[in-house]
Amino acid sequence: MSKAVVGGVMETGLDDGLCFDQLEVGSSMSIVVMVCRSWDSDNVHGRYISTxxxxxxxxxxxxHATARSNVAHYFVDKLKEGCLYLLKNFTVVKNRPAYRILKDSQYMIELQGSTVFKKVSVDHGGFERYPFQIVQFEDLEVTNNKYFVDVIGYVTTADNVSTTSTGRRMLEFNLRNERGGHMAVTLWGKLGESFIAQKAKKAGVYTVILSSMTVKQYLGSLGLSSSSATLIIDSNNIPLLESFNASLRGVDLRAETQPARDGPHAVTTIAELLQSARQDKKKAVVFRNSIQITGIRTKNSWFNFTCTGGRCRKGVTRKDGSFWCEACDNAVYFPRARYRLMVDVKDMTGNVVVVLFDEAGEQLVKKSAKSLLDEQEQSTNSDDMVLPEALRCLIGGTYMFELRSHTYYQYGEYESFNCAQVLLPGSANYASPSSVDDILDPAAVPALSSPVKKAPQFGVVTPDKRAEKRSSNLDCTGTDSEGVPGKAQHGLSMDVKSGSDVGSEVNVVPGKRLKKVTGGEAHDPVEGTSQLIMDPLSEQEDDVDDKDSGGDSVAGTVGKKGVHTLLIRRMKSDLLAIRQRMP
Structure with a gap:
């Protein structure tokens, strides 16, 4: 191959140059290529993997050529789109079995750290600047993540970017071709916002090429979904778009009023939902109605610890003494607690298990999983260790759930659906409870409104006592948590000076209620304590104290004689323990 360098740009003849149809695994000859397009690729968790x-x-x-993340910096911003380069020292490998950019290409090129490239000046004849592989709507089929497709059409409806129940941003719209066929398109993440911005700059009919899309089946119909390789192309200078625009002449391009996706068939009973899902779970069927929660399953717990890397929400496992995400293949040092509630529900026609993941769980409970875990750790109620009270009070209530047939799952003795969302009063799809009187069993559910939730009664954290059956609240009333005066503290009441050192601010005398002194009205004989006035206890309180302290050598003997060192130490220790355990 003859070549000469003129002005820093290599001029070369291509008579003996290598072409793509001559490539084989291990080829090492030089080749002249035109860069048609470039993009950065991320994995499913949003992590950059290649250019x-x-x-x-x-x-x-x-x-298709790729430069992995560890060598991509050699080529980024150096290989310009639309320019020609002489490449050598690259590697030819077999095309990927999945996520193929070019479906029918047998090989692909891997650029390495040793790859050399030089910009060249030759006749552009023969080089294809926009090598799209357009697939007509009628020929689309599910790609199963094996390859990508390119499509062309004009946009009829494009709603605002919305957020899914999993927190992902998405844009849905309709794409039509010159023959009247239409296809629902979903653009994920920032691509949807970019699409809206590009469309706003165009007047009239918006025609576009969507490159590297996947074809998926959702709710019984085919749809196009974007990938990390997707490119939105709307330049009027592209010959393919020019010819497509010309083909639209004479076609009725009036604005379409139909939504991006055909609405699924609606059912109102669990029996109808189960029947449809058992026959064909891919059929678009949606259930929106009020159902009663009869129980919450705790065999697999009510929450999961999940990964927090990028967009990954997979559950974590244990490996080498730390949390580990198998999907990311990384250690997770700060896992996040997310809901995974499995609730038994029923109506008059049947019962089923509904699984509520994080967003739906928060809609139902109105608290995050982390906040419930914090309350669970502070609670002294043994029932809360299995199921927090905020979840227990859901049992017996009726709530409006949205369930979709494609989430149907059968495991052993039960059948389940994932909850798409909990419909709250005021939401778009919420129906008045009175409209489902014929669905819920009146005997089982007297009222169709959600039960009044009682505020969780979490006991005040107290230190361990040696022979006490009740815990005492730290207050100025001299009563314990059940209203019995002074029994748990042997007739003593405590007053702690705010901001002072616990254990050195309490003066204790048996048979007296302690109060703060506002002035210099009394003098406390114990050094380092705040001034307190000791009021006599009532006869009722004194009787309770006498009965309770009869069998206690410290409270019954020493306590009656005055302030004893052992009693003071015990009270100081209890107060220190309270301070350490209080949030």
């Missing part, structure tokens, strides 16, 4: 390219050769053929 990818589409190259074309002098025969107009195309090939």
């Amino acid at each position: 990818d390219y589409i190259f074309s050769d002098r025969n107009g053929d195309s090939i």
